[in-house]
Amino acid sequence: MTRPEARYEGSCHCGAVRFAITTDFPELTTCDCSICRRKNALMVKVHESKFELLSDTDGLQEYQFHTHTARHFFCRTCGIYPFHRKRVTPDFLGINVFCLEDFEPDGIPVRATVGKGMA
Template identity: 60%
Template sequence: MTNYQGSCHCGAVTFSIATEITDLYRCDCSLCHMKNAVMTTVHEDRFTLLGGEDRLSEYNWNTGVARHFFCSTCGIYPFHKKRTSPDHYGINVNCLAGFDASSLPVRAAEGKTMTVKSAGARDAWSGPRET
């Protein structure tokens, strides 16, 4: 198990994750598309917020299940609690010290059809898009 240290740009928000990063993805929902983050997923038991809880701003939209966190000082998005797996965090790997995001392929994650809660919207995520 590898321990990674992460932070926002200004260093006000710091966290660590304990995991082997084997999967990177970029979601195509409207929010993720605009922030263009490269993500990995970790169980909440492997995530520790080390500092800056008072600096975190939270953004919720649509169903309000996903909890997107941003540093209120520098605006960087380091992580979110996932809508599809509420006991997991999506981690912006570009915020991890010493992690080379070019070391793994980045898959496309389908989120576009989950961005709008409307009549007939599916109840569950269908899984990653095949590339």
């Protein structure tokens, strides 16, 4: 069930990293790669034109591994993962929907993506 396109704001736990997205939530995704399994996030894919970082970049810590293409971002203070720049589609971000304010994922289809086998 797609929702009407709307703007949502989100943040890490301590609020040092704040952002906004515009989406209609066509689907949510999980991933089985080594980092996604450990952070257990539920993500929505958003084009970079529909993403706005509301805080400065000082609060962000970047982590890359394997091919060093995907860019995973974490809060320097509380360690929460709010979003990452995707590996296969680098003009899109994966947004951790559990960081969005006043958002419940109920009724949105969830697709499991295969990341573990990516070379």
